[in-house]
Amino acid sequence: MSKKAAPLLEVKDLSAAYRDRGGELCVLERISFTLQRGQFVCILGPSGSGKSTLLRVLAGLLPAKSGFVKLNGAPVLGPQHGVGLVFQDANLMPWRTVSQNVGLPLEVNVSENGASESRIKKMLGVVGLSRFSQSLPAELSGGMAQRVAIGRALIQEPDVLLMDEPFGSLDAITRERMGEELLRIWNLEHKTIVMVTHDINEAVYLADRVLVLSSRPARIKVDTPIGLARPRKPTLRYSKSFGQLAAKLRKAIE
Numbered sequence: 001m002s003k004k005a006a007p008l009l010e011v012k013d014l015s016a017a018y019r020d021r022g023g024e025l026c027v028l029e030r031i032s033f034t035l036q037r038g039q040f041v042c043i044l045g046p047s048g049s050g051k052s053t054l055l056r057v058l059a060g061l062l063p064a065k066s067g068f069v070k071l072n073g074a075p076v077l078g079p080q081h082g083v084g085l086v087f088q089d090a091n092l093m094p095w096r097t098v099s100q101n102v103g104l105p106l107e108v109n110v111s112e113n114g115a116s117e118s119r120i121k122k123m124l125g126v127v128g129l130s131r132f133s134q135s136l137p138a139e140l141s142g143g144m145a146q147r148v149a150i151g152r153a154l155i156q157e158p159d160v161l162l163m164d165e166p167f168g169s170l171d172a173i174t175r176e177r178m179g180e181e182l183l184r185i186w187n188l189e190h191k192t193i194v195m196v197t198h199d200i201n202e203a204v205y206l207a208d209r210v211l212v213l214s215s216r217p218a219r220i221k222v223d224t225p226i227g228l229a230r231p232r233k234p235t236l237r238y239s240k241s242f243g244q245l246a247a248k249l250r251k252a253i254e
Helices: 051-059 098-102 113-126 142-154 172-189 200-206 234-238 240-253
Strands: 009-020 023-035 040-044 066-071 083-086 160-164 192-196 209-213 220-225
Touching (some): 023 066, 023 220, 040 051, 040 240, 051 083, 051 192, 083 142, 098 113, 142 160, 142 172, 172 200, 200 234, 200 240, 209 240, 220 240, 234 240
Parallel strands (some): 040 192, 083 160
Antiparallel strands (some): 009 023, 009 066, 209 220
């Protein structure tokens, strides 16, 4: 019998809190789960349940009150080179071209100029923006701007990509198109993705597995696999199995 691979990400008995005027506000309480390399996981939960807080702790941007997070077996005690972040706002530098925004993380490390240019060119191809390499952010649609943000995160070659409502500011049609784009990129790059979303259908369509958080202080209420075959096509959204999974998750959130 083959030995099971060690998890890429391990979260054990994780609790997190903020301090406010009233004292300590517990946000996460004894959260535990593991992620295998290459998994696409979505996180759902009521508004204010702590989904974004969980992502920040995973990224090392917020310390845990108790418990731990391990990436590749090493404790996460601060921002990690192996973690990429994409937020709802693309946060592009308006005076820099698409190419320059995507390549920004490479400027932190000393490297040969030719190697950096080659990596940027490759990443623009991955996110489908090769024709727009010299465009400025003001010339891009919302979906294109988010593709730049995804490229900027992926060019660091992270072990795990954390996404906090990356399509939340987009209209419904653009959001669905961006979901398709994300799956295309995921199929190319085979990255481990943890994505926070409020959209149940989006979670079912994209993920291998969905975690549902309870209301604050959040615990994992449901951890369910999404056993839908890949590659996924838009017509899948209208299937009986898709509807059943969405209904199960909706009930868990309510």
